[in-house]
Amino acid sequence: MNYWLMKSEPNVFSFKDLKSRPKKTEPWNGVRNYQARNFMRDEMRVGDLILFYHSSCEIPGVAGIAKVSSAPYPDSTQFDKKSEYFDPKATPENPRWILIDVSFEKDLRSFVSLEEIRNFPELSKMRLLQKGNRLSILPVSEEEFKFILKLGS
DNA sequence: GCCAACGTTGGC
DNA sequence: GCCAACGTTGGC
Numbered sequence: 021m022n023y024w025l026m027k028s029e030p031n032v033f034s035f036k037d038l039k040s041r042p043k044k045t046e047p048w049n050g051v052r053n054y055q056a057r058n059f060m061r062d063e064m065r066v067g068d069l070i071l072f073y074h075s076s077c078e079i080p081g082v083a084g085i086a087k088v089s090s091a092p093y094p095d096s097t098q099f100d101k102k103s104e105y106f107d108p109k110a111t112p113e114n115p116r117w118i119l120i121d122v123s124f125e126k127d128l129r130s131f132v133s134l135e136e137i138r139n140f141p142e143l144s145k146m147r148l149l150q151k152g153n154r155l156s157i158l159p160v161s162e163e164e165f166k167f168i169l170k171l172g173s
Numbered sequence: 174g175c176c177a178a179c180g181t182t183g184g185c
Numbered sequence: 186g187c188c189a190a191c192g193t194t195g196g197c
Binding site: 075080134153154155156 | 193194195196
């Protein structure tokens, strides 16, 4: 099993939004970065656990725990001319963007802020903290995942 | 709103 | 294949 961190802007789609979806599940559409796509297509598997991270907001940090709940499949928004994520170079025969479904797993007792994450030497190697890192999907080690889970429990 | 970092695009 | 220009991310 692998562990991940996925960023979302809470004013667009928050952890609460995920939890309030009818099936507590959301297709992770709109990713248009090849590295992030490759993680979803090649490495993320059903049951992998996810730190659901709120970015570009007043207090960035981990808001809750989610999980991968589908195999990889094409992002339908790439074929939708009306979508902001439409990609004219993608076809159903030859899709360019692949996603997985993300489901609610569990709440944290407390939000784990980026500021708090920075305080622990155990977490200093996280890619999240490395300079200039803009990837919206990042691998997390088992130790780091468990450490943050404990901080929030 | 600023700006550093960095991915993507497109001319050559 | 290089690289300048441009766009986006995301913390502050």
